[in-house]
Amino acid sequence: MASPQDSSKPKLATGCRWGGAESARVVLFPEGAIRVQGTGRRILELCDGERTFSELIVQLQQEYSEADAIVIRADACRFLEQLHTKRIVDF
Amino acid sequence: MLSNPLALIAEITHRCPLHCVYCSNPIELASANAELPTNDWLRVFSEAATLGVLHVHLTGGEPLARTDLHDLIAGAHHAGLYTNLITSGIGLSRERLKELVDTDLDHIQLSFQDSGEAQANWIAGTKSHAHKVELAGWIKEHRIAFTANLVVHRQNLDHLEEMISFLEKLRPDRIEIAHTQYYGWALKNRAALMPTRAQVDNAVKIVASAAERLKGKIRIDSVVADYYARYPKPCMGGWGRQLMLIDPAGRALPCHAAAVIPGLTFDNVRERSLEWIWRESGAFQKFRGESWMPEPCRSCDRRTEDFGGCRCQALLLTADASATDPACSLAPSHPVIELARLEVPIDTVPPQGDWIYRANPK
Numbered sequence: 001m002a003s004p005q006d007s008s009k010p011k012l013a014t015g016c017r018w019g020g021a022e023s024a025r026v027v028l029f030p031e032g033a034i035r036v037q038g039t040g041r042r043i044l045e046l047c048d049g050e051r052t053f054s055e056l057i058v059q060l061q062q063e064y065s066e067a068d069a070i071v072i073r074a075d076a077c078r079f080l081e082q083l084h085t086k087r088i089v090d091f
Numbered sequence: 092m093l094s095n096p097l098a099l100i101a102e103i104t105h106r107c108p109l110h111c112v113y114c115s116n117p118i119e120l121a122s123a124n125a126e127l128p129t130n131d132w133l134r135v136f137s138e139a140a141t142l143g144v145l146h147v148h149l150t151g152g153e154p155l156a157r158t159d160l161h162d163l164i165a166g167a168h169h170a171g172l173y174t175n176l177i178t179s180g181i182g183l184s185r186e187r188l189k190e191l192v193d194t195d196l197d198h199i200q201l202s203f204q205d206s207g208e209a210q211a212n213w214i215a216g217t218k219s220h221a222h223k224v225e226l227a228g229w230i231k232e233h234r235i236a237f238t239a240n241l242v243v244h245r246q247n248l249d250h251l252e253e254m255i256s257f258l259e260k261l262r263p264d265r266i267e268i269a270h271t272q273y274y275g276w277a278l279k280n281r282a283a284l285m286p287t288r289a290q291v292d293n294a295v296k297i298v299a300s301a302a303e304r305l306k307g308k309i310r311i312d313s314v315v316a317d318y319y320a321r322y323p324k325p326c327m328g329g330w331g332r333q334l335m336l337i338d339p340a341g342r343a344l345p346c347h348a349a350a351v352i353p354g355l356t357f358d359n360v361r362e363r364s365l366e367w368i369w370r371e372s373g374a375f376q377k378f379r380g381e382s383w384m385p386e387p388c389r390s391c392d393r394r395t396e397d398f399g400g401c402r403c404q405a406l407l408l409t410a411d412a413s414a415t416d417p418a419c420s421l422a423p424s425h426p427v428i429e430l431a432r433l434e435v436p437i438d439t440v441p442p443q444g445d446w447i448y449r450a451n452p453k
Contacts, residue, residue, distance in 0.1 A: 002307045013236075013264070014234055014235065014236050014237075014264055015197055015198050015235060015236020015237075015264060016236070017173070017197065019145055019171070019173060020145065026145060028145055028146065028173040028197070029236070030175065030197075030198040030200070030236045030238055030264070030265055031146075031175065031198075031238075031265075031312070033097070033145050033146070033173075084307055085306055085307055086310065087264060087265065087307075087309075087310040
């Protein structure tokens with residue numbers, strides 16, 4: 001399974017984009033949609049194709065300063081790997 | 092509490108330049124001069140978005156047959172819907188493709204009938220394969236999600252690996268291996284299309300292996316053959332639960348085959364709002380929930396997973412739309428499926444003029 005590297009610039013894959021109401025944000029893709037909320041939503045919002053993965057982690061660690069920094073990195077990495085397999089995120 | 096639909100299937104025309112033997116359009120095709128005009132479709136898209144619909148699937152027949160397709164896609168996009176174009180590609184030049192991409196079309200799903208040109212054209216009843224291959228190349232010039240869809244059945248399952256390999260070279264984002272489902276024209280041709288159990292079991296292995304190999308590069312989805320399953324498919328995600336289909340004449344149906352069920356009145360979007368239809372239309376209420384279920388469905392633990400299977404299939408095979416889906420191994424009518432399986436010849440000799448090509452609407 002491919003993993004994001006520090007210098008990767010994660011972004012939504014071709015044909016994937018945001019949709020849904022503000023209170024019920026979804027990521028739309030061919031033939032489907034996933035509901036995203038909480039940290040998952042925040043991670044995807046930060047995947048703008050400009051920010052590197054390491055910058056994204058630093059941002060998350062600042063926003064979720066009460067959580068363990070290493071756990072944040074591991075969780076974000078796994079989350080993006082899963083979405084990469086589903087072809088929702090590229091990096 | 093009734094949840095909102097997630098997807099709208101916009102069957103904008105039944106006109107089509109192909110004559111695929113596996114087509115699931117109804118035998119009774121909507122006449123070209125009864126088609127819903129542009130403004131009605133645009134209003135439907137707007138109502139759909141308000142109702143909470145996320146995806147619109149522009150399909151048919153062949154949606155490219157509509158000269159207003161560009162306006163329809165633009166309207167759907169403007170309404171906030173994710174736009175999927177389900178097409179054979181016939182009627183799509185490089186220039187027209189660029190126009191559609193420029194209207195912010197999100198996703199194009201291009202059908203293929205086989206990997207070999209002669210075979211593909213034979214299944215489609217039209218010379219179409221070469222154009223599709225060329226079109227795939229043009230699609231890759233743009234940033235748009237691209238699915239290559241391949242319908243499989245007895246006549247092509249023996250070379251599934253070769254077909255997947257062919258599709259991979261077109262570099263789609265997604266591959267869909269769709270086992271033929273027996274409605275409309277496909278049901279008429281079932282004797283020639285139905286695979287052997289060995290073909291189906293082998294297909295499952297081949298697709299799983301390809302999915303693993305292509306992980307992270309191409310997503311493979313497969314729609315299964317319920318004739319060989321133990322339990323029925325959760326058809327449409329449940330009757331009137333997740334999807335709405337509007338046919339070319341503006342009739343609102345819970346699925347593409349529902350017009351075969353007698354006694355249902357389908358409301359028309361020319362007369363009623365989408366919201367009213369979703370909540371109040373008799374056709375949508377008819378098999379919603381569990382109160383219509385006979386035994387064994389009514390007390391079955393699986394009823395929340397498969398929603399009782401397919402009503403249209405029950406009607407087509409048992410003449411009773413309320414019956415347990417015969418595809419279920421627990422259905423009293425299951426022998427009808429077992430019989431269909433037994434009728435599949437061991438060898439896969441192609442039919443010699445025995446199958447029926449999908450007609451044009453009047």
